[in-house]
Amino acid sequence: AxxxxxxxxxxxxxxxxxxxxxxxxxxxxxxxxxxxxxxxxxxxxxxxxxxxxxxxxxxxxxxxxxxxxxxxxxxxxxxxxxxxxxxxxxxxxxxxxxxxxxxxxxxxxxxxxxxxxxxxxxxxxxxxxxxxxxxxxxxxxxxxxxxxxxxxxxxxxxxxxxxxxxxxxxxxxxxxxxxxxxxxxxxxxxxxxxxxxxxxxxxxxxxxxxxxxxxxxxxxxxxxxxxxxxxxxxxxxxxxxxxxxxxxxxxxxxxxxxxLTELPEKQRSSIFIPIDNKKEYQTAERNLQEWLAEQEGLKPSKRVSSVEHLARIEYLRQIAVKGKLKQSLAWIKTFLEGVEKLVVFATHKKIISALMEEFGECAVKIDGSVSTEKRQEAVDKFQTDDQVKLFVGNIKAAGVGLTLTAASNVAFLELPWTPGDLEQCEDRCHRIGQKNAVGIHYLLAKNTIDVTMAAMVEEKRGVISQITDDKNSLGFNLFGGKNDE
CATH class of the missing domain: 3.40.50.10810 (Tandem AAA-ATPase domain)
Known part of the structure; x- marks a missing residue:
C-alpha cells in the first residue's frame, strides 16, 4: 500500500x-x-x-x-x-x-x-x-x-x-x-x-x-x-x-x-585522434577478441569471472589512451596558448601524472592521493589564480561537489563507464555562476574502444533519460549536436 x-x-x-x-x-x-x-x-x-x-x-x-x-x-x-x-x-x-x-x-x-x-x-x-x-x-x-x-x-x-x-x-x-x-x-x-x-x-x-x-x-x-x-x-x-x-x-x-535559461547550454564536440601505437593496439585488440571467443565456447562453469573480462577490456583502453596521449597533450598545449582556462578529466594515474609533468607549472590536480583539505585549496587556486590555467581531475575523485566555473571548457582524455559520471564531471563547469557557453571536448582515439565506449554511454543515457526526464532522449549525443527529436 x-x-x-x-x-x-x-x-x-x-x-x-x-x-x-x-x-x-x-x-x-x-x-x-x-x-x-x-x-x-x-x-x-x-x-x-x-x-x-x-x-x-x-x-x-x-x-x-x-x-x-x-x-x-x-x-x-x-x-x-x-x-x-x-x-x-x-x-x-x-x-x-x-x-x-x-x-x-x-x-x-x-x-x-x-x-x-x-x-x-x-x-x-x-x-x-x-x-x-x-x-x-x-x-x-x-x-x-x-x-x-x-x-x-x-x-x-x-x-x-x-x-x-x-x-x-x-x-x-x-x-x-x-x-x-x-x-x-x-x-x-x-x-x-x-x-x-x-x-x-x-x-x-x-x-x-x-x-x-x-x-x-x-x-x-x-x-x-x-x-x-x-x-x-x-x-x-x-x-x-x-x-x-x-x-x-x-x-x-x-x-x-x-x-535556468541564463545558464548557457553545453556545446559538445568530439575530437578524433589517431593513435601512434596502432600495431600494439591491433595486437591487443585481436588477443582480446580471440580470448572472448574462447570464453564463449566454454561451459559456463569453466568461464572466468566478469572481473577478468573488465580487466582485459581495461587493458585495451589503456593502450588506446597511451596511443593518443602525445596528440592529446599537444591539443591541450595549443588550447592553453589562448586566454581561457581548461578542465581535463582522466582515469588512470599514469595519464594524470603525464598531464602534471607536462603542465605542472600552470596546473592543479585532484585525484585519490590529494587530501580533503588540499582539494579545496586546489579548487580555490584554480578559481582565483590567473596563472593556474589547467585543472586535472580524476573522474571519480573530482567528478562531484566541485565548482570550477573559472573555466568554460572541459576535456575528457578518458571516458567513464556511465553517463551519470560523465555528466557529473561536465557540470563542474556548467553550473550556477557560469557566465559563458560551456564547451565539452571528447578526445577519442580513432578506430578504437574509445569510440565503442562513447556509443555505449550514449545508449545508456537514452534509457536513463526516459526514466528521470520523462522523454526519449536528453537531446544531444556524445558526438556533438542536437538530436532531431
Missing amino acids: DAFPDGEQSETFKKRLVDVQKTSEKSERVVSDFNLEHFGNGKEMFPFQKAGLEFLEATGGNALIADQMGLGKTIQGLSYIAAHPNQRPAVIVCPASLKLNWEREAEMWLETDDTIQVVKGGKPKPLTGDIVIINYDILKKWVPTLKEYLPQILIFDESHSIKNSKSLRAKAAVELAEVVPHKILLTGTPVLNRPTELWNQLRIIDPYKYPDSNFFQWHQRYCDAKKNRWGWDFSGASNLEELAQSLKTIMIRRTKDQV
Missing part, C-alpha cells in the same frame, strides 16, 4: 503534489507559509529552489531531489533544515570529499545558532552538533551512535552512492534511515546505468510504499526481469513511462534548460 505523511494517500494530497510539480517545472515563485527569515545571509534562492523546498514540504520531508547538477541541491536541502528549526539534530551523509563543502555551505546559508559538527574517522564518540556531517566510508561504524542521537532530518547527498543494496554503506544507510522521520536524498544522477539502481533509494525514502516484500514485483515490472541459468537478471529496463509517472510523487527533477 502507498504510504504518505498522513498514513494514506488521499486525493487531496495527490492533487497537491501534482500542483507543486507543475509549479516547480515552470519555476514560478511559490508562496509558502514556512519561515525562511534566517536563511541565506543576504543571498536569495532561485524561484525553482523555493519550489523544491515546497515539494519537500508537500512530501513531509521524504523525497528525492534529482535536479541536474549545478542547480543547487545542497541549498534546497539546507533550506528544509532552516525551515524546521525544531527538528534537530540533522544528519548529512555525503562523500568524504564533500564534507568541507557542506560545512562551508551551511555556514554561508544558515543564520541560526546551530552548531555544525564534521565527523572524522576513528572510534565513535558522543555527538554534540545540531547538524552532523559524516561521510559514507565511515557510516557503518557510526550507525549505532547516530541512532542513539535520534536525528530528525537525514540527508543523503550523492545518493546514487547507495544504489547497491548489498553494499555495506547501503545497508548502513537503510538501518539509519529506519529511525529518522524525514529523509531527503540528493543526486543529479539517481540512475547511473539501469532502473534497479533506484530501488534502494526509494525504499529509504518510503519503506511502506517500497517494502522488501515488493522487491521482486517491482523489478519484474520495471527491470525486465529474466531468469537464466544463474538466477534472475534485473539489469534490464521496462515500462519506463509508467515508472517515470510513479516517481513524480516522490521525486522532483528540473533540468537547466527548464529553470
